[in-house]
Amino acid sequence: MTKETLAHFLLQSLPFFERMRESGLPFMSRFPLSSCEPSSAIVAVALAKRFPESEIVVVKAYSSNGVSGHFWVEIDGFVVDATAHQFDGFSGPIVQKMPSPLESTFPFMHRMSIEAAMLGMSEIDYSPGLVKMLGSELLEEVESRTRVAG
Structure with missing residues (x-):
């Protein structure tokens, strides 16, 4: 796993999340604002596949x-944060x-499996x-973009 591979994946994910603004799903209408939980879970599922x-x-x-919080994904020693730009x-x-550069802002962390995140x-x-x-839809879109670009 390389930083470049993950960065490419995340860059190719952005149009998917930007379209999610129109989806009517909770917390996605203002992506990246206040959408870190669903975005992180979706990214984690796509990365696991x-x-x-x-x-x-x-x-x-x-x-x-304890008033504010944030979610991100960790994979093989890397931080992948689809909504850091909020x-x-x-x-x-x-x-x-x-570590995540946001750990100083959010120092109390709970790491959980993808399954636990989905249940939450x-x-x-x-x-x-x-x-x-x-x-799955995100992964399909990222792979499709990668094939077209390649």
């Missing part, structure tokens, strides 16, 4: 006062070696089946 041998977790992180100081999504999504009206379907 694309890289089945990789170790992937979804990180749920909180600020020191925060000051970031012009786009990030892919970099761990039911609290915001996303069934695990819907997250899996969206992850």
Whole structure:
């Protein structure tokens, strides 16, 4: 796994998420704002399908006062954050070696399996089946873009 491979994947994912603004799904209408939980779960599912041998977790992180939070994906020692650009100081999504640059803002972290992240999504009206379907659609779109570009 390389940073370049993941960065390419994430770059090719952006049009999918930008279209999700019109989907009517909760928390996606203002992507990247307030959409880190569903975006991270969908990215994690797509990455797991694309890289089945990789170790992937979804990180749920909180600020020191516990008021605000953020989600991102960790895969094989890299941070993949599709919505980092909702925060000051970031012009786009990030892919970099761990740790996340947002750990100083959100120092209390819980790492969970993709399955646990999908189950947690039911609290915001996303069934695990819907997250899996969206992850599959994202992967199909990224692979299609890659084939056309190649």
